[in-house]
Amino acid sequence: MNLAVIGSGYVGLVSGTCFAEMGNKVTCVDIDTIKIEKLQNGVIPIFEPGLEQMVLKNVKNKNLFFTTQLNEALKGSEIVFIAVGTPMGADGSADLQYVLAVAKSIGQSMQQRLVVVDKSTVPIGTADKVKATIQKELDIRKSDLKFDVVSNPEFLKEGAAIADFMKPDRVVIGADTDYAFELMKQLYSPFFRTHDRFITMDIRSAEMTKYAANAMLATKISFMNEIANICEKVGADANQVRIGIGSDKRIGYNFIYPGAGYGGSCFPKDVKALRNIAIEHDYEAKLIISVEEVNDAQKLVIAQKIVKRFGEDLTGFTFGIWGLAFKPGTDDMREAPAIYVIKELVKRGAIIKAYDPKAMNEAKEHYLKGIQNIEYVDSKYEVLKNSDALVLLTEWKEFRSPDFEELKNQLKKAIIFDGRNQYNTFNLEAKGFEYYQIGKQ
Ligand SMILES: NC(=O)c1ccc[n+]([C@@H]2O[C@H](COP(=O)([O-])OP(=O)(O)OC[C@H]3O[C@@H](n4cnc5c(N)ncnc54)[C@H](O)[C@@H]3O)[C@@H](O)[C@H]2O)c1
Numbered sequence: 001m002n003l004a005v006i007g008s009g010y011v012g013l014v015s016g017t018c019f020a021e022m023g024n025k026v027t028c029v030d031i032d033t034i035k036i037e038k039l040q041n042g043v044i045p046i047f048e049p050g051l052e053q054m055v056l057k058n059v060k061n062k063n064l065f066f067t068t069q070l071n072e073a074l075k076g077s078e079i080v081f082i083a084v085g086t087p088m089g090a091d092g093s094a095d096l097q098y099v100l101a102v103a104k105s106i107g108q109s110m111q112q113r114l115v116v117v118d119k120s121t122v123p124i125g126t127a128d129k130v131k132a133t134i135q136k137e138l139d140i141r142k143s144d145l146k147f148d149v150v151s152n153p154e155f156l157k158e159g160a161a162i163a164d165f166m167k168p169d170r171v172v173i174g175a176d177t178d179y180a181f182e183l184m185k186q187l188y189s190p191f192f193r194t195h196d197r198f199i200t201m202d203i204r205s206a207e208m209t210k211y212a213a214n215a216m217l218a219t220k221i222s223f224m225n226e227i228a229n230i231c232e233k234v235g236a237d238a239n240q241v242r243i244g245i246g247s248d249k250r251i252g253y254n255f256i257y258p259g260a261g262y263g264g265s266c267f268p269k270d271v272k273a274l275r276n277i278a279i280e281h282d283y284e285a286k287l288i289i290s291v292e293e294v295n296d297a298q299k300l301v302i303a304q305k306i307v308k309r310f311g312e313d314l315t316g317f318t319f320g321i322w323g324l325a326f327k328p329g330t331d332d333m334r335e336a337p338a339i340y341v342i343k344e345l346v347k348r349g350a351i352i353k354a355y356d357p358k359a360m361n362e363a364k365e366h367y368l369k370g371i372q373n374i375e376y377v378d379s380k381y382e383v384l385k386n387s388d389a390l391v392l393l394t395e396w397k398e399f400r401s402p403d404f405e406e407l408k409n410q411l412k413k414a415i416i417f418d419g420r421n422q423y424n425t426f427n428l429e430a431k432g433f434e435y436y437q438i439g440k441q
Pocket residue numbers: 006007008009010011012029030031032035083084085086098101102119120121122154155156157158265266
């Protein structure tokens with residue numbers, strides 16, 4: 001099949017590349033000329049395991065192309081995906097300007113019947129807006145070309161995006177014509193070798209499914225963080241409680257780790273957007289509002305533990321940070337707890353030494369740009385030299401089982417603040433460490 005994918009960020013680039021891997025001819029479009037030039041020259045603008053090899057292979061075998069010209073990409077395409085960003089607007093709602101700009105361009109340029117697929121996470125009712133925007137442009141052109149609008153929300157996880165896309169748990173397709181359902185099924189069938197995992201539904205339910213999924217996952221995280229905070233007050237250990245409740249199949253072990261709060265490009269903005277969608281429809285989503293409030297507070301819990309141990313004024317203290325990305329396997333720092341913790345420590349006069357396997361450029365160039373008193377170092381053990389304590393904020397594999405003797409030798413004081421509850425099983429107190437974690441006094 002010939003496909004166009006508009007927006008070549010995490011979702012667009014991964015989806016386009018995986019569709020190409022299955023033998024489709026895919027043209028990925030972006031308005032960011034630098035990004036497209038890089039991609040045309042074999043430089044992958046984001047880090048995602050396995051992505052680089054797959055892009056290069058499919059460019060070489062002429063299944064994958066990159067352009068800034070949307071009209072070029074639409075030529076001969078049967079399906080066009082909209083995978084541009086839907087960032088948080090000033091009031092917390094999803095900003096649809098990029099999605100609707102693409103819809104307008106599609107209406108202006110399409111030359112044959114098209115299935116237009118919303119892959120971006122968009123508020124309920126957006127497909128109607130996309131449809132109206134395209135139709136308006138066709139009317140201006142006095143064209144009677146047919147098109148369908150489909151909702152196909154994306155559930156990939158950054159850090160495991162290729163695996164998630166190639167072997168999806170499910171593919172949700174919201175449509176209102178047999179033609180669109182049939183074409184989408186043909187496109188996705190190669191991804192299901194043993195049994196199909198299509199879930200077909202009406203368009204609004206598909207749009208809502210994405211928000212409900214992210215809100216559910218964010219709720220599990222905030223719930224466990226709230227339990228962790230109560231555990232600290234009552235002298236219980238949240239990690240033991242986690243194991244105790246996770247064994248119940250109705251609860252399960254996933255997404256119930258106490259920690260420094262959720263971040264990333266999706267949960268924070270999607271939870272906020274859902275809250276606003278509810279308000280727009282005269283409903284106050286009390287649980288969703290609380291999920292967000294608990295998370296905002298949780299991002300500072302580790303900084304509060306540091307202040308409790310070292311005092312309100314942190315002038316003269318140096319803290320070594322392991323992990324800047326919002327989670328392992330990505331260089332993405334959007335809404336990462338590290339941003340909040342580091343800013344709070346620096347505000348109180350501390351000096352920071354930081355290391356992350358992938359996100360240091362993002363930190364330097366965007367998320368911590370201009371903040372004084374941060375030194376970025378090239379290895380995890382270099383962070384420790386002259387640091388008063390180690391603060392762990394992202395659970396990268398290389399931080400999982402460090403050389404604790406080395407830690408003790410290098411750190412000024414053998415103190416660890418563990419924002420990810422990584423070292424529960426190492427009995428660090430017996431090894432001579434002061435060990436502070438989430439959900440334990
Ligand atoms: N990142 C994730 O893990 C993830 C997972 C599931 C769903 N989503 C959703 O997918 C959507 C895209 O997310 P992302 O993380 O890939 O965003 P991103 O910011 O990484 O990429 C968006 C891209 O769209 C491009 N763009 C903007 N306007 C354009 C236009 N008019 N024409 C062509 N390109 C244009 C931008 O230049 C950018 O490269 C969002 O709605 C997001 O919520 C993201």
